[in-house]
Amino acid sequence: MARTPILAGNWKMHGTIAEAKDLASGLAARVGSRSDRGVVLAPPCTALATVREAVAGTRIVVAAQNMSWADKGAFTGEVSPVMLADLGVGHVILGHSERREIFGETDEVVRKKVEAALKHGFTSIVCVGETLAERDAGRTLEVVKRQVDAALNGLGNDAGSKIVVAYEPVWAIGTGRVATREQAQEVHGEIRGLLRDLGLPADAIAILYGGSVKPDNVDGLMAEPDIDGALVGGASLEVESFTRIVEYRA
Numbered sequence: 001m002a003r004t005p006i007l008a009g010n011w012k013m014h015g016t017i018a019e020a021k022d023l024a025s026g027l028a029a030r031v032g033s034r035s036d037r038g039v040v041l042a043p044p045c046t047a048l049a050t051v052r053e054a055v056a057g058t059r060i061v062v063a064a065q066n067m068s069w070a071d072k073g074a075f076t077g078e079v080s081p082v083m084l085a086d087l088g089v090g091h092v093i094l095g096h097s098e099r100r101e102i103f104g105e106t107d108e109v110v111r112k113k114v115e116a117a118l119k120h121g122f123t124s125i126v127c128v129g130e131t132l133a134e135r136d137a138g139r140t141l142e143v144v145k146r147q148v149d150a151a152l153n154g155l156g157n158d159a160g161s162k163i164v165v166a167y168e169p170v171w172a173i174g175t176g177r178v179a180t181r182e183q184a185q186e187v188h189g190e191i192r193g194l195l196r197d198l199g200l201p202a203d204a205i206a207i208l209y210g211g212s213v214k215p216d217n218v219d220g221l222m223a224e225p226d227i228d229g230a231l232v233g234g235a236s237l238e239v240e241s242f243t244r245i246v247e248y249r250a
């Protein structure tokens with residue numbers, strides 16, 4: 001089954017509102033009308049409304065980088081799915097390794113967030129990936145399977161259209177050390193098999209690779225059969241480089 005490729009920019013904690021507006025407007029002009037590829041921008045929370053406005057009328061989708069599993073309440077510092085929906089945001093990155101490692105998000109928390117996202121009709125980009133120590137210990141597949149299983153087990157076939165998976169090996173994030181296309185393909189293939197085992201429509205679910213994706217390595221990665229897109233950090237912060245990534249040639 002043909003899957004529409006998705007190129008997503010995770011801006012992390014970068015940029016003022018004015019900078020976000022410039023970047024989003026620049027990308028809207030360059031890649032905003034592409035219908036053969038999904039383009040997703042995930043700015044910091046403070047810039048979500050501005051970016052949404054800047055890409056209005058284009059096909060670019062705006063995503064949050066995180067959200068609470070609760071609708072409302074005494075959760076100081078959190079942003080709820082209801083609030084994001086109020087901004088017109090319907091996509092969210094969940095379980096990014098920086099959330100897991102720096103802010104202590106467990107598999108259980110990620111699961112609760114995935115369920116909350118589904119309840120509110122969001123599309124989730126669910127991130128998984130092993131650390132360098134786990135890879136060196138030969139535990140990559142075990143770790144990734146545990147994370148995928150915890151986040152997605154038992155959701156039911158219908159959830160499939162609202163799920164995107166991102167495989168982001170922690171050792172490749174922000175390090176300039178990209179996984180080889182063979183390393184990435186191996187894990188992506190395993191993830192697709194696991195999605196199938198979980199009763200999800202595995203052939204229809206996009207599995208993105210993330211970790212030092214750049215204009216000069218995206219083409220090779222995208223040529224692999226189970227790599228359906230990229231979740232890009234550093235190289236998504238400039239119009240030129242992210243445009244080249246969106247315009248990859250496989």
Ligand code: 13P
Pocket residue numbers: 010096168172173174175176210211212213231232233234235
């Ligand atoms: P880099 O592309 O900067 O390595 O970041 C990857 C990432 O974490 C995207 O979510």
